[in-house]
Amino acid sequence: MRQSRLFSKTLREAPNGADCKGYEYLLRAGYIDQLAAGIFSLLPLGFRSIQKISAIVREEMNALGAQEILMPVVNPGDLWKETGRFYSIDREMSRFKDRNDRDMVLAMTHEECCTDLGRNVIDSYKRLPLLVYQLQTKWRDDPRPRAGLIRVREFTMKDSYSFDKDQEGLEKVYKAHYDAYFRIYKRCGLPVIAVGSDSGMMGGKVAHEYMYLSPIGEDTIIHCPSCGYTANRQVARFQKDYYPEAPKAKELVETPDAKTIEDLCKCLNIPATKTAKALFMVGTFINDQNGEEEDKLVVGIVRGDMDIEENKLQNAAKANSLRPAHEEEILAANMVPGFGSPIGCKKGTVVIVDDSVAKSNNLVAGANKAGYHYLNTNFGTDYDGIVADIASAADGYRCPTCGKALSASKGVEVGNIFQLGTRYSEAMNCYYQDENGQRKPVIMGSYGIGIGRLLACLCEEYNDESGLKLPIAVAPYQVHFISLIKDTEVSDKIYDELEKAGIEVLYDDRKESAGVKFADADLIGIPIRITLGNRSFNEGKCEVKVRGSQEEAMSFDLDNLAQEIKTLIAKLEQRV
RNA sequence: CGGGUAGUAGCGCAGGGGCUAGCGCACUUGGUUCGGGACCAAGGGGUCGGUGGUUCAAAUCCACUCUGCCCGACCA
Structure with missing residues (x-):
């Protein structure tokens, strides 16, 4: 991509309201653009990163045997009345009437819709288990969006739904998600921990959240450094001291x-x-x-x-x-x-x-x-x-399993998995016939990952004083090729060669000073920077630097550039 | 939904009853420069968030309203 044609521009100053680094750089580097509170457009750079993350998510979901589907954003209200959530969810869910005065809702998650699909398809135990997923827009009218893409109202979520005939099957697919999620975050480069969580409005018993630990997070995670016990403070247990005595009269x-x-x-x-x-x-x-x-x-x-x-x-x-x-x-x-x-x-x-x-x-x-x-x-x-137990766990309290001191930290929830059980299938009549001809409710699970929030957390994790430095797996391009020489024919040719070699390259062909180009490159933070300037061009070489590395720039021969860059890309990809 | 704060050029901001509404960055044109956000010169760009009021006169004062942001309530 020629940078002179790129649909975005960099900002020297942080727009008012950019309160955390990751958000500030996403705006300044031209990855995203805010349309309203909690509503953002993805510009080409941001969208490319989102697509990289999406591709990783798809690969890992497909590897679980999940089948990709796409469910509607607009749902009939009647569907949500079946589970009662039409009533129990407050104004966070947006509703409207269609032309015939029917209740409609903007789906903030898809358990109802998916259970409806399930009951249409599943009749026999022979069809089970089943696993589907989608990457779909969700609308949640959060009363207080904040911190850029961390907490938004419209966002893309990967949500998968499992259908099983028994608890054993559910636990198997739950565990598969548990592991797959770690692979997804690892491949994206985001450090996370899984914590036991509250199932909230989803219902069900067992649930985990994936937390990116960061001071910008709004959840509090209680963790035991000794035995590894970890839970969201909302459900975290701890050992209490009791002081029983002989009761006296009040x-x-x-x-x-x-x-x-x-x-x-x-x-x-x-x-x-x-x-x-x-x-x-x-x-x-x-x-x-x-x-x-x-x-x-x-x-x-x-x-x-x-x-x-x-x-x-x-x-x-x-x-x-x-x-x-x-x-x-x-x-x-x-x-x-x-x-x-x-x-x-x-x-x-x-x-x-x-x-x-x-x-x-x-x-x-x-x-x-x-x-x-x-x-x-x-x-x-x-x-x-x-x-x-309604007491709140806190720093220094005793671990429920080992008794050592607990510690509290802040985190951002980047994903969650729920064992729903039969909460939806029973309410919505999603039953199957078992081997004995018995009618039984399908056992379900649901599993979510916020794609945009994941990107936001990555930007929070990977930045420095000059800009972003996303891992190569999720960066919008692999290579930023900066030409400082006058002879555009030469740099155009190098750009073509890199592209032909299958390298994703952003080519800074703008008529800008070197300083501007370097500053923008730092801000956008593409992992590999190739600089072609008179300094080395005269010797048939160019300079190659990895974003964020302290090492001196490497000198690569122009003759064999594409090949050497491919080797470097492979090296960076292995780092993870 | 409560508390706070702000809305003036694309972005960051100044101006707070009175002449043609400014500054920096960005943008356009010409020239010089050319490896870490260059310089000179000449330009373009504004219903001062909206509505209503006070006044001879409103970006400026008043009322209402819309929107953003921060804190809280809230949040799979």
Whole structure:
């Protein structure tokens, strides 16, 4: 490609709002262009990288025996009503009516559509297992897009869907994805870890997320350096210390202005482990059958030395969503913020008690009376509720498997795999007949990779102060050929030779100064740079440099250039 | 959806009731330069986000609104 014809231009300054390096360079190097919040065009450079990533993904999916399909972005709302997600998903899913006033949705994932395909095709166990995938546009109306391609509203996702007759089959294809994903990220050059995760709106039991560890990430990953236990904080477990004692009778005590655990501990001169703290949320509970919503107050109780993980609380409460409760809502349930506890709360309040509280005795808890707490409250005698693990794991807490200290880090989710089980097949009547003529729900799994997000993470991982330096597997071109000589016939000829040899080359044929060409080349970050200038051209040579390497430029003979470059490409490809 | 912040040339910004709205980069033309973002000269490009108001006069003041970005809520 002649750079003089390339549909993009480089920017000297970072556009306002480019908050992380990778995003800044994607914009400045002319890979992408923003159209609206969370909506981007891919320019030729960006699109070429995306196609490279896509090709790697396709190869690895095909190697699993997956068959590529393409499902529609627009789905009938009725399909989503079958699984209840038409109702349970909030405004993140965009809806509209067609001309005949039918509900339509923009698919934000394709479980419904794919299950529909499954039920049309699968009749017998003889057809199973089946595995399909697609690379398709998703629209999710995220309330807050940010960080360039990291968190967008419109994006391309590789999503695959497995159909099996039994759990064993599901686990096999799940494991196959688990391994294939590592191969995909490795081939792209992105370091990731797999972590146990929450299945969120997808339903199902077992799920993993692939995380690129980076400070720009929005997820928190809890990791044990000793035994390797790793999980998203949303579900991460840890070992808790319990302090059981002989239960005593509760006792009202005056605690003026002690609204926080810290105040309370000072006021009564006790450790935080002797207190119980309450978090008040309002949960939306949705009836999947008729879609009717009902709000209930949810109270989470955790021991004062820990924090509540809202995601765990939501799961334990089986709520569709949670939001912080307003003061009036808390008061209406006979509880007092700052001095609150489930003791004497209104009937219908959902009380979730962390096991740290359930297994401790004689904790100080709010008396639901401003300025007062109770000493010696005990779960089971003073109040009731559902016991669950709702505490948030944190840096330094003890690993659930080996007991050593856990560490917390930030990460970006670049892929996930879910064992869906029969959540969709049962809801949508996707059944097969087994060997005995029995009708059984197909067991499903779904597996996603955000393609654009993957590119964004790669740009975050591979850059320096002058620009991008993507690995050759995903760079838009293999070679950047920079001509500094006047004689365009000579450089045109070299360009043709490189192209003929099957090398992907971006040819800087522009009438620009050397400095501009070098700066742009650094910014775009193509792995191999060939410089043809008077310095070496007179000796029948050119200079070759690998982007980002500290080594001196190599000198290659022009006579055998294509061949030598091919060797160099092969060398770089092997690095991975 | 709450809090903050900004919208003036393609990009980055200045101007904050009064003459023809500026600067740097980018762009065009001519010339000089020619291996790390060159120089000289001459140019082109703007409904100052939108609507309504105040005023003799609005980019500038007021109201509403749209959009971007940041923090939070949210998020497979």
